[in-house]
Amino acid sequence: MKVVVCVKQIPDPADPGELDPDSKTLRRDVKLILDESDSYGVEMALQLVDTAGEGEVHLVSMVPNNEVSGLRTALAMGAAGASLISDECLAGSDALGTAKVLAKAIAAQEPDLVLTATESSDGYTGTVPVQIAELLGLPSVTFAKEIEIDGSTAKVKRQTEAGYDDVECPLPAVVSVTAGVVEPRYPSFKGIMAAKNKPVEELTVEALGIDAGEVGWAGSRQDIVEITAAPVREAGEIIEDEGDAHERIVAFLDELKVL
Protein backbone atom coordinates (compact mmCIF):
# COMPACT_ATOMS: atom_id res chain seq x y z
CA MET A 1 0.00 0.00 0.00
CA LYS A 2 1.34 3.40 -0.92
CA VAL A 3 0.22 6.35 1.18
CA VAL A 4 1.07 9.89 0.13
CA VAL A 5 1.03 12.46 2.92
CA CYS A 6 0.95 16.19 2.12
CA VAL A 7 3.20 17.98 4.57
CA LYS A 8 3.48 21.72 4.79
CA GLN A 9 6.71 23.24 6.08
CA ILE A 10 6.02 26.43 7.96
CA PRO A 11 7.88 29.08 9.98
CA ASP A 12 8.26 27.90 13.58
CA PRO A 13 5.12 29.12 15.39
CA ALA A 14 7.33 29.75 18.44
CA ASP A 15 9.27 32.24 16.31
CA PRO A 16 6.86 33.14 13.53
CA GLY A 17 8.69 36.05 11.98
CA GLU A 18 6.78 38.91 10.46
CA LEU A 19 4.49 40.02 7.69
CA ASP A 20 5.95 41.45 4.52
CA PRO A 21 4.10 44.73 3.85
CA ASP A 22 4.75 44.52 0.07
CA SER A 23 3.29 41.08 -0.59
CA LYS A 24 1.03 41.29 2.49
CA THR A 25 2.02 37.73 3.35
CA LEU A 26 4.16 36.06 5.94
CA ARG A 27 7.90 36.18 5.38
CA ARG A 28 9.10 32.65 4.77
CA ASP A 29 12.83 33.18 4.41
CA VAL A 30 13.40 31.71 7.88
CA LYS A 31 14.05 28.08 8.76
CA LEU A 32 10.86 26.13 8.19
CA ILE A 33 9.69 23.18 10.26
CA LEU A 34 7.16 20.40 9.82
CA ASP A 35 3.70 21.76 10.52
CA GLU A 36 2.57 19.97 13.67
CA SER A 37 -0.85 19.48 12.07
CA ASP A 38 0.79 17.26 9.48
CA SER A 39 2.66 15.13 12.00
CA TYR A 40 -0.67 13.38 12.74
CA GLY A 41 -1.12 12.45 9.08
CA VAL A 42 2.42 11.12 8.93
CA GLU A 43 1.87 9.03 12.06
CA MET A 44 -1.48 7.75 10.79
CA ALA A 45 0.10 6.79 7.45
CA LEU A 46 2.97 4.95 9.13
CA GLN A 47 0.52 3.02 11.28
CA LEU A 48 -1.63 2.10 8.27
CA VAL A 49 1.37 0.79 6.33
CA ASP A 50 2.47 -1.08 9.43
CA THR A 51 -0.96 -2.69 9.79
CA ALA A 52 -1.06 -3.54 6.08
CA GLY A 53 2.29 -5.27 6.48
CA GLU A 54 3.60 -3.84 3.22
CA GLY A 55 3.94 -0.59 1.35
CA GLU A 56 5.43 2.79 2.09
CA VAL A 57 4.75 6.37 3.01
CA HIS A 58 5.72 9.10 0.55
CA LEU A 59 5.68 12.81 1.35
CA VAL A 60 4.71 15.70 -0.90
CA SER A 61 5.57 19.27 0.05
CA MET A 62 5.53 22.64 -1.69
CA VAL A 63 7.84 25.32 -0.28
CA PRO A 64 9.27 28.65 -1.34
CA ASN A 65 12.96 28.03 -0.70
CA ASN A 66 14.01 24.39 -1.20
CA GLU A 67 13.64 23.90 2.54
CA VAL A 68 13.89 20.28 3.66
CA SER A 69 14.13 20.50 7.49
CA GLY A 70 10.46 19.71 7.98
CA LEU A 71 10.61 16.89 5.44
CA ARG A 72 13.61 15.41 7.25
CA THR A 73 11.58 15.29 10.45
CA ALA A 74 8.84 13.31 8.72
CA LEU A 75 11.41 11.08 6.97
CA ALA A 76 13.05 10.45 10.37
CA MET A 77 9.67 9.36 11.69
CA GLY A 78 9.69 6.65 9.00
CA ALA A 79 8.48 7.94 5.63
CA ALA A 80 10.42 6.38 2.74
CA GLY A 81 10.86 9.33 0.40
CA ALA A 82 9.58 12.74 -0.60
CA SER A 83 8.73 14.99 -3.51
CA LEU A 84 9.63 18.64 -2.99
CA ILE A 85 8.16 21.26 -5.26
CA SER A 86 10.04 24.49 -5.06
CA ASP A 87 9.97 27.03 -7.81
CA GLU A 88 10.24 30.82 -7.84
CA CYS A 89 7.11 31.15 -9.92
CA LEU A 90 5.13 29.64 -7.02
CA ALA A 91 5.55 32.72 -4.83
CA GLY A 92 2.18 34.17 -3.96
CA SER A 93 0.25 30.99 -4.69
CA ASP A 94 -3.23 30.89 -3.25
CA ALA A 95 -4.85 27.72 -1.97
CA LEU A 96 -6.08 26.61 -5.38
CA GLY A 97 -2.66 27.18 -6.97
CA THR A 98 -1.13 25.12 -4.16
CA ALA A 99 -3.68 22.35 -4.68
CA LYS A 100 -2.96 22.21 -8.42
CA VAL A 101 0.74 21.74 -7.79
CA LEU A 102 0.26 19.20 -5.04
CA ALA A 103 -2.28 17.25 -7.11
CA LYS A 104 0.17 16.81 -9.98
CA ALA A 105 2.95 15.69 -7.68
CA ILE A 106 0.59 13.28 -5.90
CA ALA A 107 -0.69 11.79 -9.15
CA ALA A 108 2.87 10.95 -10.21
CA GLN A 109 3.14 8.68 -7.16
CA GLU A 110 0.01 6.65 -8.01
CA PRO A 111 -0.98 6.34 -4.34
CA ASP A 112 -3.65 4.12 -2.80
CA LEU A 113 -4.44 6.79 -0.23
CA VAL A 114 -3.67 10.50 0.21
CA LEU A 115 -3.59 12.06 3.67
CA THR A 116 -3.52 15.73 4.61
CA ALA A 117 -4.23 17.69 7.77
CA THR A 118 -7.65 19.33 8.03
CA GLU A 119 -5.96 22.74 8.00
CA SER A 120 -2.45 24.11 8.18
CA SER A 121 -1.25 25.96 11.27
CA ASP A 122 -0.20 29.12 9.43
CA GLY A 123 -2.61 29.58 6.52
CA TYR A 124 -5.51 27.51 7.90
CA THR A 125 -7.94 28.06 5.03
CA GLY A 126 -8.68 24.33 5.26
CA THR A 127 -9.48 24.28 1.56
CA VAL A 128 -6.48 22.54 0.01
CA PRO A 129 -7.51 18.91 0.77
CA VAL A 130 -10.89 19.08 -0.96
CA GLN A 131 -9.39 20.97 -3.87
CA ILE A 132 -6.79 18.23 -4.34
CA ALA A 133 -9.53 15.59 -4.29
CA GLU A 134 -11.55 17.50 -6.87
CA LEU A 135 -8.55 18.04 -9.16
CA LEU A 136 -7.66 14.34 -8.98
CA GLY A 137 -11.28 13.23 -9.31
CA LEU A 138 -11.03 11.25 -6.07
CA PRO A 139 -13.44 10.85 -3.16
CA SER A 140 -12.81 13.28 -0.33
CA VAL A 141 -13.33 12.47 3.34
CA THR A 142 -12.60 15.15 5.91
CA PHE A 143 -11.96 15.26 9.67
CA ALA A 144 -10.90 11.63 10.05
CA LYS A 145 -10.23 10.40 13.57
CA GLU A 146 -9.71 6.77 12.59
CA ILE A 147 -8.98 5.10 9.27
CA GLU A 148 -9.21 1.42 8.52
CA ILE A 149 -8.26 -0.06 5.17
CA ASP A 150 -10.37 -3.04 4.11
CA GLY A 151 -9.29 -4.27 0.69
CA SER A 152 -9.99 -1.43 -1.69
CA THR A 153 -12.23 0.42 0.74
CA ALA A 154 -11.39 3.05 3.33
CA LYS A 155 -13.57 2.94 6.45
CA VAL A 156 -13.33 6.27 8.22
CA LYS A 157 -14.64 7.51 11.52
CA ARG A 158 -15.34 11.12 10.69
CA GLN A 159 -15.35 13.47 13.64
CA THR A 160 -18.44 15.60 14.18
CA GLU A 161 -19.50 17.94 16.93
CA ALA A 162 -21.79 15.29 18.41
CA GLY A 163 -19.54 12.26 17.96
CA TYR A 164 -18.51 10.63 14.70
CA ASP A 165 -19.93 9.43 11.41
CA ASP A 166 -18.98 6.07 9.92
CA VAL A 167 -18.02 6.75 6.31
CA GLU A 168 -16.84 4.39 3.61
CA CYS A 169 -15.32 5.20 0.24
CA PRO A 170 -13.39 3.39 -2.46
CA LEU A 171 -9.63 3.82 -2.75
CA PRO A 172 -7.76 5.80 -3.83
CA ALA A 173 -9.16 8.67 -1.78
CA VAL A 174 -8.07 11.92 -0.16
CA VAL A 175 -8.61 11.92 3.60
CA SER A 176 -7.88 14.83 5.91
CA VAL A 177 -6.80 13.84 9.43
CA THR A 178 -7.93 15.75 12.50
CA ALA A 179 -5.13 17.07 14.70
CA GLY A 180 -4.49 15.16 17.93
CA VAL A 181 -6.13 11.85 16.98
CA VAL A 182 -2.87 9.88 17.12
CA GLU A 183 0.32 10.39 19.10
CA PRO A 184 3.05 11.29 16.59
CA ARG A 185 6.22 9.35 17.32
CA TYR A 186 9.45 11.18 18.06
CA PRO A 187 12.18 10.43 15.55
CA SER A 188 14.69 7.94 16.94
CA PHE A 189 18.45 8.29 16.59
CA LYS A 190 18.56 5.68 13.84
CA GLY A 191 15.53 7.21 12.13
CA ILE A 192 17.17 10.64 12.09
CA MET A 193 20.41 9.30 10.65
CA ALA A 194 18.60 7.18 8.05
CA ALA A 195 16.55 10.21 6.97
CA LYS A 196 19.69 11.95 5.76
CA ASN A 197 20.02 9.41 2.97
CA LYS A 198 16.39 9.05 1.98
CA PRO A 199 15.49 10.30 -1.49
CA VAL A 200 13.97 13.78 -1.84
CA GLU A 201 13.05 14.43 -5.45
CA GLU A 202 13.06 18.13 -6.28
CA LEU A 203 10.47 19.08 -8.88
CA THR A 204 9.82 22.26 -10.80
CA VAL A 205 6.49 23.49 -12.03
CA GLU A 206 7.63 22.74 -15.56
CA ALA A 207 8.56 19.17 -14.67
CA LEU A 208 5.02 18.69 -13.36
CA GLY A 209 3.60 19.94 -16.65
CA ILE A 210 1.98 22.99 -15.11
CA ASP A 211 1.85 26.34 -16.90
CA ALA A 212 3.63 28.91 -14.71
CA GLY A 213 0.81 31.36 -15.43
CA GLU A 214 -1.66 29.16 -13.54
CA VAL A 215 0.17 29.41 -10.22
CA GLY A 216 1.97 31.97 -8.05
CA TRP A 217 1.03 35.64 -8.15
CA ALA A 218 0.18 35.24 -11.83
CA GLY A 219 -2.41 32.52 -11.35
CA SER A 220 -3.73 33.55 -8.01
CA ARG A 221 -7.39 34.49 -8.05
CA GLN A 222 -7.07 35.68 -4.52
CA ASP A 223 -5.98 39.23 -3.86
CA ILE A 224 -4.89 40.30 -0.40
CA VAL A 225 -6.37 43.77 -0.17
CA GLU A 226 -5.24 44.81 3.23
CA ILE A 227 -3.61 43.44 6.35
CA THR A 228 -4.05 44.82 9.85
CA ALA A 229 -2.28 43.82 13.01
CA ALA A 230 -4.42 41.83 15.43
CA PRO A 231 -5.71 44.06 18.22
CA VAL A 232 -3.59 43.99 21.34
CA ARG A 233 -5.29 41.95 24.01
CA GLU A 234 -7.01 44.14 26.53
CA ALA A 235 -6.31 43.68 30.21
CA GLY A 236 -8.68 41.15 31.76
CA GLU A 237 -11.05 41.88 34.56
CA ILE A 238 -9.71 41.07 37.99
CA ILE A 239 -12.34 39.77 40.36
CA GLU A 240 -11.46 40.25 44.01
CA ASP A 241 -13.10 37.70 46.24
CA GLU A 242 -15.48 39.28 48.67
CA GLY A 243 -17.27 36.03 49.30
CA ASP A 244 -19.21 36.18 46.02
CA ALA A 245 -16.36 35.66 43.52
CA HIS A 246 -17.76 32.35 42.28
CA GLU A 247 -21.12 33.93 41.49
CA ARG A 248 -19.51 36.81 39.62
CA ILE A 249 -17.31 34.42 37.61
CA VAL A 250 -20.35 32.32 36.69
CA ALA A 251 -22.22 35.47 35.66
CA PHE A 252 -19.27 36.59 33.56
CA LEU A 253 -18.96 33.23 31.79
CA ASP A 254 -22.71 33.18 31.31
CA GLU A 255 -22.53 36.52 29.57
CA LEU A 256 -19.90 35.09 27.19
CA LYS A 257 -22.30 32.19 26.58
CA VAL A 258 -19.57 29.65 27.28
CA LEU A 259 -21.53 27.87 29.99
Add this chain to the structure above:
Amino acid sequence: MDFSPDEDHDLIAEGVRAVCGDFGDGYWSDLDQRHEFPWEFYARLADGGWVGIAVPEEYGGGGRGIAEAAVVLRTIAASGAAMNGCSAVHLTIFGLNPVVVFGNDRLKETFLPRAATGDLHVAFGVTEANAGTDTSQISTRAVRDGDGWRIRGQKIWTSKALESEVVLLLVRTGEADSGLDGLSLFLADLDPDHVDIRPIPKVARNAVASCEVFYDDLPVEGWRLVGEEGQGFRHILHGLNPERILLASEAIGIGEVALERAVTYAKDRNVFGRPIGMNQAISHPLAKARIELHAAWLAAQEAAWRYDHGLSCGEQANSAKYLAAEASFMAADVALQTHGGMGFATEYHVERYWREARIQRTVPVSQEMTLNFVAQKVMGLPRSY
Protein backbone atom coordinates in the same frame (compact mmCIF):
# COMPACT_ATOMS: atom_id res chain seq x y z
CA MET B 1 41.08 23.39 12.18
CA ASP B 2 37.41 23.38 11.30
CA PHE B 3 34.73 24.92 13.46
CA SER B 4 31.82 24.53 11.08
CA PRO B 5 28.71 23.16 12.80
CA ASP B 6 28.43 19.39 12.72
CA GLU B 7 25.10 18.53 11.12
CA ASP B 8 24.80 15.23 12.99
CA HIS B 9 25.42 16.90 16.32
CA ASP B 10 22.70 19.43 15.60
CA LEU B 11 20.30 16.66 14.61
CA ILE B 12 21.14 14.64 17.72
CA ALA B 13 20.56 17.65 19.96
CA GLU B 14 17.25 18.35 18.23
CA GLY B 15 16.12 14.73 18.58
CA VAL B 16 17.00 14.55 22.28
CA ARG B 17 15.48 17.98 22.94
CA ALA B 18 12.19 16.81 21.45
CA VAL B 19 11.98 13.89 23.89
CA CYS B 20 13.11 15.98 26.88
CA GLY B 21 10.48 18.57 26.01
CA ASP B 22 7.86 16.23 27.44
CA PHE B 23 9.60 16.19 30.83
CA GLY B 24 9.55 19.68 32.24
CA ASP B 25 10.96 21.17 35.40
CA GLY B 26 7.89 20.07 37.35
CA TYR B 27 8.56 16.43 36.55
CA TRP B 28 12.14 16.70 37.80
CA SER B 29 11.53 18.67 40.96
CA ASP B 30 8.71 16.30 41.84
CA LEU B 31 10.87 13.19 41.45
CA ASP B 32 13.72 14.93 43.24
CA GLN B 33 11.49 15.64 46.20
CA ARG B 34 9.99 12.16 46.25
CA HIS B 35 13.37 10.44 45.69
CA GLU B 36 11.96 8.49 42.77
CA PHE B 37 13.82 7.25 39.71
CA PRO B 38 12.69 8.78 36.37
CA TRP B 39 11.51 5.53 34.80
CA GLU B 40 9.27 7.09 32.16
CA PHE B 41 11.97 9.48 30.99
CA TYR B 42 14.47 6.64 30.83
CA ALA B 43 12.12 4.45 28.80
CA ARG B 44 11.46 7.19 26.27
CA LEU B 45 15.15 7.90 25.74
CA ALA B 46 15.88 4.19 25.46
CA ASP B 47 13.10 3.69 22.87
CA GLY B 48 14.61 6.41 20.72
CA GLY B 49 17.99 4.66 20.70
CA TRP B 50 19.61 7.56 22.57
CA VAL B 51 20.82 5.45 25.50
CA GLY B 52 22.53 3.01 23.12
CA ILE B 53 24.07 5.70 20.93
CA ALA B 54 27.68 4.79 21.80
CA VAL B 55 27.27 1.01 21.90
CA PRO B 56 28.98 -0.53 18.82
CA GLU B 57 26.68 -1.17 15.87
CA GLU B 58 27.48 -4.91 15.82
CA TYR B 59 25.65 -5.14 19.16
CA GLY B 60 22.71 -3.10 17.94
CA GLY B 61 23.84 0.30 19.21
CA GLY B 62 24.27 3.59 17.42
CA GLY B 63 28.01 3.08 16.95
CA ARG B 64 28.84 6.68 17.72
CA GLY B 65 31.61 8.13 19.86
CA ILE B 66 32.09 10.26 22.90
CA ALA B 67 31.47 13.44 20.93
CA GLU B 68 27.90 12.34 20.21
CA ALA B 69 27.30 10.94 23.70
CA ALA B 70 28.46 14.32 25.02
CA VAL B 71 25.88 16.11 22.89
CA VAL B 72 23.15 13.79 24.21
CA LEU B 73 24.05 14.38 27.86
CA ARG B 74 24.54 18.13 27.50
CA THR B 75 21.13 18.38 25.86
CA ILE B 76 19.48 16.33 28.60
CA ALA B 77 21.02 18.50 31.31
CA ALA B 78 20.15 21.72 29.48
CA SER B 79 16.50 20.68 29.23
CA GLY B 80 16.22 21.22 32.98
CA ALA B 81 16.62 17.53 33.75
CA ALA B 82 20.09 18.38 35.06
CA MET B 83 21.90 15.60 36.95
CA ASN B 84 18.73 13.70 37.78
CA GLY B 85 18.22 13.12 34.06
CA CYS B 86 21.87 12.55 33.19
CA SER B 87 22.70 10.14 36.01
CA ALA B 88 19.67 8.06 35.11
CA VAL B 89 21.18 7.21 31.72
CA HIS B 90 24.86 8.05 32.05
CA LEU B 91 26.23 4.62 32.91
CA THR B 92 24.25 2.75 30.31
CA ILE B 93 25.43 5.25 27.71
CA PHE B 94 29.09 4.80 28.38
CA GLY B 95 29.74 2.87 31.58
CA LEU B 96 30.28 -0.43 29.81
CA ASN B 97 33.22 0.93 27.85
CA PRO B 98 35.69 -1.40 29.69
CA VAL B 99 33.52 -4.34 28.58
CA VAL B 100 33.56 -3.13 24.97
CA VAL B 101 37.33 -2.69 24.98
CA PHE B 102 38.54 -5.51 27.25
CA GLY B 103 35.59 -7.86 27.79
CA ASN B 104 35.42 -11.46 26.55
CA ASP B 105 32.96 -12.39 23.79
CA ARG B 106 30.44 -13.90 26.15
CA LEU B 107 30.29 -10.72 28.23
CA LYS B 108 29.90 -8.58 25.14
CA GLU B 109 27.27 -10.80 23.55
CA THR B 110 25.28 -11.12 26.76
CA PHE B 111 25.23 -7.52 27.88
CA LEU B 112 25.97 -5.09 25.04
CA PRO B 113 22.79 -5.77 23.03
CA ARG B 114 20.81 -5.06 26.19
CA ALA B 115 22.75 -1.85 26.78
CA ALA B 116 22.01 -0.87 23.18
CA THR B 117 18.27 -1.04 23.78
CA GLY B 118 18.61 0.56 27.20
CA ASP B 119 17.16 -2.54 28.83
CA LEU B 120 20.24 -3.02 31.04
CA HIS B 121 20.79 -0.77 34.05
CA VAL B 122 24.38 -0.54 35.21
CA ALA B 123 26.08 0.84 38.32
CA PHE B 124 29.75 1.52 38.92
CA GLY B 125 31.39 0.56 42.19
CA VAL B 126 34.86 1.89 42.83
CA THR B 127 34.76 4.26 45.79
CA GLU B 128 35.20 2.83 49.29
CA ALA B 129 34.87 4.63 52.58
CA ASN B 130 38.35 3.70 53.75
CA ALA B 131 40.17 4.05 50.44
CA GLY B 132 38.87 7.42 49.29
CA THR B 133 40.53 8.93 46.27
CA ASP B 134 43.43 6.57 46.86
CA THR B 135 42.17 3.63 44.82
CA SER B 136 45.26 1.59 45.69
CA GLN B 137 43.73 1.05 49.15
CA ILE B 138 40.60 -0.73 47.91
CA SER B 139 39.85 -3.64 50.24
CA THR B 140 36.66 -5.25 48.88
CA ARG B 141 37.92 -8.71 47.89
CA ALA B 142 37.14 -11.38 45.34
CA VAL B 143 38.40 -14.83 46.25
CA ARG B 144 38.38 -17.85 43.97
CA ASP B 145 35.56 -20.32 44.45
CA GLY B 146 35.75 -23.23 42.00
CA ASP B 147 35.56 -21.76 38.48
CA GLY B 148 34.23 -18.50 39.81
CA TRP B 149 34.67 -16.03 42.62
CA ARG B 150 33.06 -14.78 45.78
CA ILE B 151 33.05 -11.06 46.56
CA ARG B 152 33.02 -9.66 50.05
CA GLY B 153 33.32 -6.07 51.22
CA GLN B 154 31.73 -2.69 51.10
CA LYS B 155 31.46 0.15 48.59
CA ILE B 156 30.13 3.63 49.11
CA TRP B 157 28.41 6.17 46.83
CA THR B 158 27.47 3.58 44.21
CA SER B 159 24.94 5.60 42.20
CA LYS B 160 21.80 3.93 40.84
CA ALA B 161 22.59 0.69 42.72
CA LEU B 162 18.91 0.38 43.70
CA GLU B 163 17.74 0.28 40.09
CA SER B 164 20.65 -1.57 38.52
CA GLU B 165 20.83 -5.21 37.59
CA VAL B 166 24.62 -5.33 37.30
CA VAL B 167 27.55 -3.41 38.73
CA LEU B 168 30.97 -2.86 37.25
CA LEU B 169 32.97 -3.58 40.36
CA LEU B 170 36.64 -2.92 41.08
CA VAL B 171 37.89 -5.30 43.77
CA ARG B 172 41.08 -6.77 45.13
CA THR B 173 42.12 -10.18 43.84
CA GLY B 174 45.80 -9.90 44.83
CA GLU B 175 47.42 -9.71 48.25
CA ALA B 176 46.24 -7.01 50.67
CA ASP B 177 49.36 -4.92 49.93
CA SER B 178 49.27 -5.43 46.17
CA GLY B 179 48.24 -1.80 45.53
CA LEU B 180 46.90 -0.93 42.09
CA ASP B 181 48.33 -4.12 40.58
CA GLY B 182 46.15 -6.43 42.65
CA LEU B 183 42.81 -5.09 41.42
CA SER B 184 40.39 -6.81 39.04
CA LEU B 185 37.20 -5.68 37.37
CA PHE B 186 33.97 -7.71 37.38
CA LEU B 187 30.55 -7.20 35.89
CA ALA B 188 28.64 -8.67 38.81
CA ASP B 189 24.93 -9.13 39.51
CA LEU B 190 23.43 -7.03 42.29
CA ASP B 191 21.83 -10.17 43.69
CA PRO B 192 19.63 -9.19 46.67
CA ASP B 193 20.45 -12.49 48.42
CA HIS B 194 24.06 -11.38 48.79
CA VAL B 195 23.96 -7.63 48.37
CA ASP B 196 22.54 -5.08 50.76
CA ILE B 197 21.95 -1.59 49.36
CA ARG B 198 21.32 1.50 51.50
CA PRO B 199 20.75 4.93 49.98
CA ILE B 200 22.76 7.77 51.51
CA PRO B 201 20.64 10.83 52.37
CA LYS B 202 22.25 13.63 50.36
CA VAL B 203 21.87 17.24 49.29
CA ALA B 204 21.29 16.93 45.56
CA ARG B 205 20.19 14.75 42.63
CA ASN B 206 17.73 12.86 44.71
CA ALA B 207 15.83 11.12 41.91
CA VAL B 208 18.91 8.94 41.58
CA ALA B 209 20.19 7.57 44.87
CA SER B 210 23.85 6.94 45.65
CA CYS B 211 24.28 4.08 48.03
CA GLU B 212 26.32 2.15 50.47
CA VAL B 213 26.54 -1.36 49.07
CA PHE B 214 27.49 -4.36 51.19
CA TYR B 215 28.68 -7.51 49.39
CA ASP B 216 28.23 -10.65 51.45
CA ASP B 217 30.03 -13.49 49.65
CA LEU B 218 28.39 -12.62 46.33
CA PRO B 219 29.03 -15.50 43.92
CA VAL B 220 30.33 -14.39 40.52
CA GLU B 221 30.96 -16.75 37.61
CA GLY B 222 34.41 -16.77 36.03
CA TRP B 223 33.35 -15.26 32.71
CA ARG B 224 32.18 -12.15 34.52
CA LEU B 225 35.80 -11.05 34.97
CA VAL B 226 36.34 -8.09 32.64
CA GLY B 227 39.72 -8.30 30.90
CA GLU B 228 42.64 -9.73 32.84
CA GLU B 229 43.00 -10.57 36.49
CA GLY B 230 45.14 -7.91 38.20
CA GLN B 231 44.58 -5.40 35.38
CA GLY B 232 41.31 -3.96 36.67
CA PHE B 233 42.67 -0.52 37.46
CA ARG B 234 44.22 -0.18 34.02
CA HIS B 235 40.97 -1.27 32.39
CA ILE B 236 39.08 1.39 34.32
CA LEU B 237 41.64 4.06 33.50
CA HIS B 238 40.81 3.60 29.85
CA GLY B 239 37.28 4.78 30.52
CA LEU B 240 38.15 7.64 32.87
CA ASN B 241 38.90 10.23 30.20
CA PRO B 242 35.64 9.74 28.32
CA GLU B 243 33.83 9.74 31.67
CA ARG B 244 35.31 13.15 32.46
CA ILE B 245 34.30 14.48 29.07
CA LEU B 246 30.73 13.31 29.59
CA LEU B 247 30.46 14.78 33.06
CA ALA B 248 31.89 18.03 31.74
CA SER B 249 29.14 18.07 29.12
CA GLU B 250 26.48 17.43 31.76
CA ALA B 251 27.86 20.26 33.88
CA ILE B 252 27.78 22.61 30.91
CA GLY B 253 24.16 21.74 30.20
CA ILE B 254 23.16 22.57 33.78
CA GLY B 255 25.03 25.88 33.59
CA GLU B 256 23.22 26.69 30.36
CA VAL B 257 19.73 26.06 31.67
CA ALA B 258 20.46 28.02 34.86
CA LEU B 259 21.76 30.91 32.78
CA GLU B 260 18.78 30.83 30.44
CA ARG B 261 16.40 31.11 33.40
CA ALA B 262 18.46 33.91 34.90
CA VAL B 263 18.49 35.93 31.69
CA THR B 264 14.70 35.66 31.40
CA TYR B 265 14.29 36.69 35.01
CA ALA B 266 16.73 39.60 34.65
CA LYS B 267 14.66 40.95 31.75
CA ASP B 268 11.30 40.53 33.46
CA ARG B 269 11.95 41.47 37.06
CA ASN B 270 11.53 45.19 37.72
CA VAL B 271 13.04 46.79 40.81
CA PHE B 272 13.49 50.55 41.24
CA GLY B 273 11.28 50.91 38.19
CA ARG B 274 13.57 49.12 35.75
CA PRO B 275 14.55 45.59 34.82
CA ILE B 276 17.30 44.27 37.09
CA GLY B 277 19.21 43.18 33.98
CA MET B 278 19.96 46.87 33.29
CA ASN B 279 22.33 46.82 36.25
CA GLN B 280 25.74 45.73 35.12
CA ALA B 281 26.24 44.10 38.49
CA ILE B 282 23.62 41.66 37.22
CA SER B 283 24.37 41.56 33.49
CA HIS B 284 28.16 41.21 33.64
CA PRO B 285 28.24 38.05 35.76
CA LEU B 286 25.67 36.58 33.37
CA ALA B 287 27.82 37.48 30.37
CA LYS B 288 30.88 36.06 32.11
CA ALA B 289 29.05 32.82 32.84
CA ARG B 290 28.16 32.49 29.18
CA ILE B 291 31.75 33.06 28.09
CA GLU B 292 33.05 30.50 30.56
CA LEU B 293 30.48 27.89 29.59
CA HIS B 294 31.35 28.38 25.95
CA ALA B 295 35.07 27.97 26.64
CA ALA B 296 34.40 24.81 28.65
CA TRP B 297 32.29 23.35 25.84
CA LEU B 298 35.07 23.98 23.31
CA ALA B 299 37.51 22.22 25.64
CA ALA B 300 35.13 19.29 26.04
CA GLN B 301 34.65 19.00 22.30
CA GLU B 302 38.38 19.05 21.70
CA ALA B 303 38.87 16.27 24.26
CA ALA B 304 36.02 14.23 22.74
CA TRP B 305 37.39 14.70 19.26
CA ARG B 306 40.82 13.49 20.35
CA TYR B 307 39.39 10.46 22.13
CA ASP B 308 37.25 9.51 19.14
CA HIS B 309 40.29 9.84 16.86
CA GLY B 310 42.38 7.56 19.07
CA LEU B 311 44.65 10.35 20.30
CA SER B 312 45.77 10.83 23.90
CA CYS B 313 43.37 13.12 25.70
CA GLY B 314 44.26 13.01 29.42
CA GLU B 315 45.17 16.66 29.64
CA GLN B 316 42.22 17.77 27.52
CA ALA B 317 39.66 15.63 29.36
CA ASN B 318 40.88 16.83 32.76
CA SER B 319 40.98 20.44 31.58
CA ALA B 320 37.45 20.19 30.22
CA LYS B 321 36.15 18.62 33.42
CA TYR B 322 37.86 21.28 35.52
CA LEU B 323 36.62 24.20 33.41
CA ALA B 324 33.11 22.80 33.10
CA ALA B 325 32.71 22.14 36.83
CA GLU B 326 33.76 25.72 37.62
CA ALA B 327 31.76 27.34 34.82
CA SER B 328 28.66 25.31 35.64
CA PHE B 329 28.67 26.09 39.33
CA MET B 330 29.43 29.77 38.74
CA ALA B 331 26.61 30.01 36.21
CA ALA B 332 24.19 28.34 38.62
CA ASP B 333 25.35 30.54 41.46
CA VAL B 334 24.93 33.70 39.39
CA ALA B 335 21.50 32.46 38.35
CA LEU B 336 20.58 32.01 42.01
CA GLN B 337 21.84 35.50 42.84
CA THR B 338 19.94 37.02 39.91
CA HIS B 339 16.71 35.54 41.25
CA GLY B 340 17.09 37.28 44.60
CA GLY B 341 15.04 35.57 47.28
CA MET B 342 13.14 33.65 44.62
CA GLY B 343 16.38 31.85 43.83
CA PHE B 344 15.77 29.81 46.95
CA ALA B 345 12.18 28.98 46.04
CA THR B 346 11.74 25.49 44.64
CA GLU B 347 9.28 26.76 42.04
CA TYR B 348 11.99 28.66 40.15
CA HIS B 349 14.18 25.54 39.85
CA VAL B 350 17.50 27.40 39.93
CA GLU B 351 18.08 26.11 43.46
CA ARG B 352 17.88 22.58 42.05
CA TYR B 353 20.34 23.42 39.25
CA TRP B 354 22.61 25.04 41.81
CA ARG B 355 22.63 22.01 44.06
CA GLU B 356 23.24 19.68 41.15
CA ALA B 357 25.89 21.87 39.50
CA ARG B 358 27.91 21.58 42.70
CA ILE B 359 28.33 17.82 42.26
CA GLN B 360 30.93 17.98 39.50
CA ARG B 361 33.45 19.80 41.63
CA THR B 362 33.76 16.55 43.58
CA VAL B 363 32.54 13.82 41.25
CA PRO B 364 33.72 11.64 39.56
CA VAL B 365 37.02 13.08 40.63
CA SER B 366 37.62 16.18 42.71
CA GLN B 367 38.95 19.41 41.22
CA GLU B 368 42.05 18.95 43.38
CA MET B 369 42.84 15.58 41.84
CA THR B 370 42.25 17.05 38.37
CA LEU B 371 44.83 19.72 39.10
CA ASN B 372 47.15 17.06 40.55
CA PHE B 373 46.93 15.21 37.23
CA VAL B 374 47.81 18.28 35.18
CA ALA B 375 50.57 19.39 37.57
CA GLN B 376 52.26 16.01 37.68
CA LYS B 377 51.44 14.15 34.50
CA VAL B 378 51.40 17.10 32.12
CA MET B 379 53.79 19.61 33.67
CA GLY B 380 56.17 17.18 35.35
CA LEU B 381 55.91 18.73 38.82
CA PRO B 382 56.80 16.46 41.73
CA ARG B 383 54.05 14.22 43.03
CA SER B 384 52.42 15.58 46.18
CA TYR B 385 51.21 12.29 47.65
